Structure formats: structure tokens, C-alpha cells
Amino acid sequence: xxxxxxxxxxxxxxxxxxxxxxxxxxxxxxxxxxxxxxxxxxxxxxxxxxxxxxxxxxxxxxxxxxxxxxxxxxxxxxxxxxxxxxxxxxxxxxxxxxxxxxxxxxxxxxxxxxxxxxxxxxxxxxxxxxxxxxxxxxxxxxxxxxxxxxxxxxxxxxxxxxxxxxxxxxxxxxxxxxxxxxxxxxxxxxxxxxxxxxxxxxxxxxxxxxxxxxxxxxxxxxxxxxxxxxxxxxxxxxxxxxxxxxxxxxxxxxxxxxxxxxxxxxxxxxxxxxxxxxxxxxxxxxxxxxxxxxxxxxxxxxxxxxxxxxxxxxxxxxxxxxxxxxxxxxxxxxxxxxxxxxxxxxxxxxxxxxxxxxxx
Ligand code: AQP
Numbered sequence: 128x129x130x131x132x133x134x135x136x137x138x139x140x141x142x143x144x145x146x147x148x149x150x151x152x153x154x155x156x157x158x159x160x161x162x163x164x165x166x167x168x169x170x171x172x173x174x175x176x177x178x179x180x181x182x183x184x185x186x187x188x189x190x191x192x193x194x195x196x197x198x199x200x201x202x203x204x205x206x207x208x209x210x211x212x213x214x215x216x217x218x219x220x221x222x223x224x225x226x227x228x229x230x231x232x233x234x235x236x237x238x239x240x241x242x243x244x245x246x247x248x249x250x251x252x253x254x255x256x257x258x259x260x261x262x263x264x265x266x267x268x269x270x271x272x273x274x275x276x277x278x279x280x281x282x283x284x285x286x287x288x289x290x291x292x293x294x295x296x297x298x299x300x301x302x303x304x305x306x307x308x309x310x311x312x313x314x315x316x317x318x319x320x321x322x323x324x325x326x327x328x329x330x331x332x333x334x335x336x337x338x339x340x341x342x343x344x345x346x347x348x349x350x351x352x353x354x355x356x357x358x359x360x361x362x363x364x365x366x367x368x369x370x371x372x373x374x375x376x377x378x379x380x381x382x383x384x385x386x387x388x389x390x391x392x393x394x395x396x397x398x399x400x401x402x403x404x405x406x407x408x409x410x411x412x413x414x415x416x417x418x419x420x421x422x423x424x425x426x427x428x429x430x431x432x433x434x435x436x437x438x439x440x441x442x443x444x445x446x447x448x449x450x451x452x453x454x455x456x457x458x459x460x461x462x463x464x465x466x467x468x469x470x471x472x473x474x475x476x477x478x479x480x481x482x483x484x485x486x487x
Contacts, residue, residue: 129169131156132277132328134176134218136351138185138196141202142359143434144339144349147403148283150308152333154207156281160272174275174451174466175203180218180225180267184260185249185352187271198449199461204363205445216462218271223470227270228263230477231296234303235266237313239295249352264385269293272471273325284338285348290330298323304480324476342376345392366435373431378423385419387410401430404437 133153135145153175160168177199179192180435196217203215218224238245243265260267272280272293280290301323304310314321339349341358349359357372364372377393385391386398402414418426448455479485 129161129171129279130275131171131173131279132272132275133281134178134201136178136182137199138182139351140361140363142349142361146362147339148337150206152281157213170172175208175213175215176218178218181264184264201445201448201455204448205441210458214462214465215458216466217459220463221466221470223274223474224270227274227474228267229327231266231270232263233301235296239292265289265292269296272328276326277328278326279331280328281443284332287330294327295328300325310480313479317485319476319479324480340396342372362438369435370431373427383419384421384426395431401433404433
């Protein structure tokens with residue numbers, strides 16, 4: 128079967144970039160049939176994780192972590208992740224993530240991590256105090272993906288490099304430990320199947336929403352860690368806040384609204400967002416016909432309404448879920464049980480391949 132794995136860090140509140148770049152794609156994956164090369168429907172297992180171990184790679188406040196973890200899980204449900212079709216769980220409820228990350232740390236060259244753009248960008252903000260965890264974050268992400276033998280990983284464009292790294296780590300692990308007679312013997316002795324332990328995952332990056340940019344600077348990505356809340360639309364912002372943020376967002380002095388003009392990144396960004404929040408799919412031409420001739424002053428209320436209309440039902444469902452904490456905890460428990468079962472099996476295979484003593 129295909130296995131889909133993805134996650135968002137519970138740091139602060141989730142924004143339109145997380146939703147359009149990641150969570151909404153997960154919902155599509157969950158609800159649409161997937162086909163193999165012969166056009167046959169293939170069974171898919173979905174794992175969606177609140178990656179709280181990643182959230183501590185930047186300075187965090189312990190009193191907020193629990194709330195943002197539950198809030199993220201509730202947003203997954205509110206956005207349409209269905210626990211009868213997908214496993215929803217919290218990363219730290221599955222100890223194998225940390226353990227596999229350590230094993231992979233020991234076989235990954237430093238040079239591979241030093242090339243990671245996200246580390247360079249985030250480390251700049253922290254100076255001398257930057258933690259080792261931020262440096263090795265992509266290895267924990269590789270462990271997240273590899274534990275479930277994931278074949279498909281729906282993410283935003285900014286995660287493409289980390290996915291490539293995961294594929295490199297998979298190949299390195301399989302080359303180092305899963306070849307030849309000693310490997311087969313170890314597997315036989317431990318009673319586990321002797322096949323390469325890991326599969327190479329593919330990044331699934333949809334064009335729409337792949338890169339949502341900041342409202343205050345159309346050339347940098349919308350991000351939770353931007354100190355200015357005005358730079359992003361949070362999925363839980365109320366209608367007035369959304370309208371105010373759009374009213375104040377950066378624009379330019381050129382007449383009309385146009386797509387893909389490199390000198391007008393803000394126009395492209397707002398058109399991308401407008402297109403992504405339409406109730407039914409519309410072409411670029413259709414959208415430009417509607418709004419291309421507008422002034423910024425005319426376009427802003429139109430896009431603000433479209434965002435509010437899209438987010439309101441998600442927010443309503445979110446508050447329903449949050450009002451029933453027992454049900455949410457039960458969903459997370461069932462998700463963690465299912466995830467632990469798969470993850471522990473992979474971890475055992477990994478340890479056998481690496482030659483560890485396995486207790487009888
Ligand atoms: N601006 C974005 N546009 C499209 N997709 C985005 N994602 C994040 N920002 C955008 C996607 O959201 C998923 C989860 O991201 P994450 O929680 O791991 O955090 P991140 O990628 O580091 O981005 P954030 O949420 O803005 O946090 P900070 O401020 O820490 O960088 C991923 O699939 C990501 O592609």
C-alpha cells in the first residue's frame with residue numbers, strides 16, 4: 128500500500144501557509160482515490176502527526192506546548208482529517224521517533240546537514256545560542272517519514288530540500304546495512320523479513336498554496352516565527368482581524384492586479400491566496416477576468432471575504448472539537464496506538480540491520 132505521512136509543528140497558531148501548503152493537501156489525499164501506473168486504485172494508509180518534538184528545536188515556553196499541541200490536532204480534524212480514514216497522533220506519544228532519529232544521526236554526514244537552507248535561515252536569528260536540535264531537525268524529520276515506510280509526503284515547497292535529504296539517508300542506510308549475507312543472517316536470527324529496511328519517499332508538492340508569502344513582504348514566506356502577527360493570517364483569526372490584516376497588507380502603486388509579475392510579488396501572493404480559497408476550482412483567466420481591473424482598494428474586501436468564508440466553517444468545527452476534550456484525547460490515543468505498532472516494527476528491523484543485540 129501507499130503510506131502517507133506528514134506533520135506540522137505546534138509552535139504558535141497555524142497559518143494559511145500551513146493550511147494551504149500542507150493540511151488541505153492531506154485532506155485531499157485522504158478523500159481521493161490514488162492510482163498506480165496501471166490505473167488501478169491502490170490502498171492508502173495516512174498518518175498525520177503533530178510534530179511536537181520538532182517544536183522544541185526553537186526556544187519554546189513549556190506552558191504553551193500542551194495547548195498548541197491539542198489546538199493543532201483539533202485543527203487537523205476541523206480541516207477535514209477523518210480519524211476513521213487517517214491516523215492522527217502526537218509525535219512524542221511514539222517514542223520510536225526519538226530513537227530512530229539517534230540511529231540516523233550516527234550515519235548522516237555533517238556536510239549534508241550544513242547545506243540545509245532552513246537551518247541557515249533560522250540559525251541566523253538565534254546567533255551563538257542556536258541548539259544542536261535545530262541543526263539535526265531534518266534527521267528527526269527523516270525518522271518521522273522512514274518509521275512508517277512512507278511513500279508519499281505532502282508538504283509545502285519549503286520542505287523539498289528536507290525530503291531530498293531523507294531520500295539520501297534512506298539510500299545510505301540501505302547501502303550500509305541491508306546488503307549481503309550478514310544482513311540476511313541477522314534478519315533470519317531475529318525472525319524479521321530480510322528486505323531493505325526503508326523505502327524512498329516522494330515529496331508531493333501541489334502548485335496551489337505551495338508557497339504562501341508574508342502579508343508584509345511578498346518575497347518572504349508566511350511563517351509562524353515572524354515576530355509580526357500582521358504578516359500572516361492565522362487559521363483561527365476572527366473575521367475582523369482577517370479584514371484588518373488584509374486592509375493593512377503591503378501593496379504597490381501599479382494599477383490593476385496581476386499574476387506572476389516579478390516586480391509585484393504581493394499581487395501574485397494575494398491572487399494565489401484568493402484562488403486557493405475559492406469554494407470551487409477556478410482558472411487563472413476566470414479570476415483575472417473578475418479582479419484584474421480592480422484597484423487595491425476594491426480587491427482587498429473581495430479577498431478578505433473569500434478568506435473569511437473559507438475559514439469560518441473550519442473555525443466552527445474547531446471550537447466543537449475543543450469543547451469535547453475527552454473525544455479528542457481518545458482520537459489521539461487510538462492514533463498513537465496504531466502509529467506505535469508500525470513504528471516499533473520498523474525500529475526493530477532497523478536495529479537488527481545495524482547489528483544491535485535484540486532482547487529475546
Ligand atoms: N508559507 C508557507 N507556504 C506553504 N506551505 C507552508 N508550510 C509552512 N509555511 C508555509 C508548510 O507547513 C507544513 C508544516 O510546517 P512546519 O510546522 O514544520 O513549519 P515550517 O515549515 O518551519 O513553517 P512555519 O509553520 O511557518 O514555521 P516557522 O516559522 O518555524 O518557519 C510544511 O509542510 C510546510 O511546507
